[in-house]
Amino acid sequence: VEGKSPGMDDRNMLLEKVVVLLYSLPPDSPVGTSLQNLFIRVLWDDIPKPPATLVGQYQYREADGSKNNPFIPELGAAGQPYARTTPNLHPFPESLPDVATVFDSLMRRDKFVPHPSGISSMLFAMAVLITHSIFVTDHEDLNMNHASSYLDLSPIYGNNQAEQDKIRTHVQGEIYPDVLSSNRLFLMSPGAVALGLLFSRNHNWIAKKLVEVNQNGQFKPLNTLDDKEKRAQDHALFNLARNINCLWFEEVIFQDYIRVILNVNRTTSTWSLVPTQEIKALIGGQVPRGTGNHVSAEFNILYRWHMAISAQDTEWLEGEVRKWTSVPFDQMTPDDLRAVWDGMNKELGDDPRKFTFGGFKRTGKDGMGPFRDEDILKTLTHATEWVAGAFKARGIPEVMRIIDCVGMDAARTKWRCASLNEFREMLGLQKYESFDEWNPSPEIANTAKHLYKDIENLELYPGLMCEEPKPSAPASGLAPGYTISRAILSDAAALVRGDRFFTYEATAGSVTSFHYRDLQPDYENGAFGGQIGKLLMRHFPKAYTYNSVYALFPFTTPAVNKQILTELGIAHKYDFTPPAESTSWVEVKSYKEAERVYTDSESFSNVYGPALAEMTRKNESGLLSYLSLSTSPKSSESFSKVIDDTFYSGQWSTAIYPDLVKLVKKHLDATAWGPSKTARHTVDIVADVIVPVVTEFIADEFGIPLKTKENPLGLFTSKQLYETLTECWTFDPGLGFKLRDKAMKASEMLMAVIEARLLQRRLVAALSAPRTAPSGRSRASSRLLPFASSRPSLVRSLLFRGRPFRDFDTVLITSSCLKPPIDSACVIDFYLREESKKTLDEICKVARQAHNLLDVATMQRFVQEALRLRPAVAGSARRAQRPVHLAAAGEVKAGQLVWIDAASVNRDAQVFPEPDKINLGRKSDVY
């Protein structure tokens, strides 16, 4: 059986039964010999030979792509000649038509025809990144490929060690901001550059995350390392981040790009053609993978999709070429093209840190900082909105004439490529009998006949570019010529299945558990598993809404996306407006200004209102007025104080303390584990103690019946309730679509449960009369309802203060009751660091004697200081209601978003002298 089988159940001793059978048969039995041979075959096929991959130095991609196959290290390495896939047996006539005549009569664009599937220029920007990762023909020796044959993002990382070194900071695996190694990419459209920058940014995000997650503690703080160790750590981080980034590239290819190429994006199917998985037959073994790849001259030609260049990109390119030559496009010679290259390269310079595009300037005093987000975004938005050109004969812009003529000449005189028919035969396709069969347009067929006389003479280059395109139809989205359409899928399989790093090294063990999980497609993300949206939202979180078609489906124009999603009946779930034009948020980093923004609610409004209002089914202004109690300048009360005053007469936080202590102790006793009573004990403090404590406390406080041994009829287990609450409170822009759906369902369910319980409680209270004080308990109700503790609970207070039920739901859903576990995890993480060891000893000392309020206050200070230096939330957003002048942060326009950067505010030396030090003596009102 091929594919993934459930595996053999070795507990039923099948193998031993076969062995018994073998030795029971007579020694000369022909059946026995055959059976034995088969048995050995199965054993032999189990393990790939030669081995699939090697550990150690082979775990990372080489800069030049060598050693992808460790046993044939030069296979597909950069700096090798192209492969030939199809021998040329057909004798071409001695004089073929002049390449310029071929271009002018068959290829030159007569008119721009929009792509029939509404494919955007962004898809072809991706195509450029793909093709320029694997094809960089050497200008001096056209037989040589300067790139490796692997999708290793060489336009970003370079094709050899020297190019790679130019883009690396050599610190903690990072590359310089917004850097791309390839200068050629800068002549391939601003869209391709902008998309390249997305992957360039992704590299540094991954490298930082590797350090942050630090699986198995393999990376050490920089200040503890000597120079050699720093170099080793940088090497590991850079190469691991590169491997992971290339996997992201592959994910976008299969989950977004091929989805559109095969028109799967017109359906709600989550199918994708990922060819990397293990395919194993019981007899016959594994279908090979990770064996290496070597790109060919034929495929270099096949991918020159210059007819797809949009009208707007054509105009841009004409302007670029015009800068360097005044020769009309239809008269340019290879020397004129060289002059354009030289001019462009001179302008770009040779330091990738300074390369610019689209007329944009880099930020930073030295002009080597990142581009402004809005410039990259504008380019991405244009690439998404600009429809690509259709595949067709007479489809290539005239400005590309010299480029395609040079290509055609190389194919003919240097690569000596086979004919179109020979190439088709190699692919197992029928040969064309006539020009009309190749392209039924009489004008194109007759012109080709004129040029080549016999269909057998039709060269590969014009043969591929001018063939009749497939229609846009189910499974045919790209709609290229028939031969291209067939060949690209085989090539995708060869490129990806052949790559050891996309197969045997694309494992959790190789790329870390966090990144392995992060790379898995999410089929409920609104893009049916598409991955590019996650990257766009991750790197431009302030620009895209969670349901933006510009992020989720950028390879199709928004207008066509609207048609598709309308036909699927789900258009109402998506946002079709372009990403925010100005993403320039004002960042507040000083304590004083943060205080102003938080408290001046007349100038700065809360931005979380709409989402919270939606979750609580309240109208936004009602909810906001309720919430604004906590931010109003007059009261300047904390949210918990508002809850306190609204629901209690006493001090809630002090009242709940003893119950929490009891709960913590219960869980600690139940889960701390050691091999013996006296041995050191271990506990997963967050998962096994803090999370269940907080969940049980919330359940008790809100009257949500938990399923326990004592209460088997409860509605949720503690884990289920925690997950439901998590669904309301998780924030990840890349997962917005799914999270919104889940949050809506979870909040609906929670509200229904709470309101039913309140009703039940009110009825019981009414029946059991007489009224008691808020903190008291009537006998009937305590017997009937499992509100466990005797402290003043929200439920009781609510009932006696007569607040509407909906206010109560609002408290649960808006009060971020999941913050305590996250805060606790941050505090614990902070004090478990090597450098906090001394402080941790002090904390343990205080904790051991913490039996009076003074000790509790000291403990609280430790917590506040940890959260100051390691805040659980990166910051908070507000929207300006009117123009405001902030001395340090600058001018804020009405409507502009303001980001209060917690890490900076918490380290403001004006308020926290020696900010990086833990100091328990700071004033209590500064936290």
Ligand code: HEM
């Ligand atoms: C505005 C858009 C584009 C421009 C300006 C452009 C320009 C060029 C130029 C100047 C070359 C010659 C490179 C050299 O020899 O150094 C080239 C080659 C090539 N182009 Fe394009 N191109 C564009 C779009 C595309 C697209 C959409 C594809 C599709 C995948 C594509 C695929 C290729 C390939 C495969 C080569 C051969 C690369 C090599 O052999 O080095 N191009 N293009």
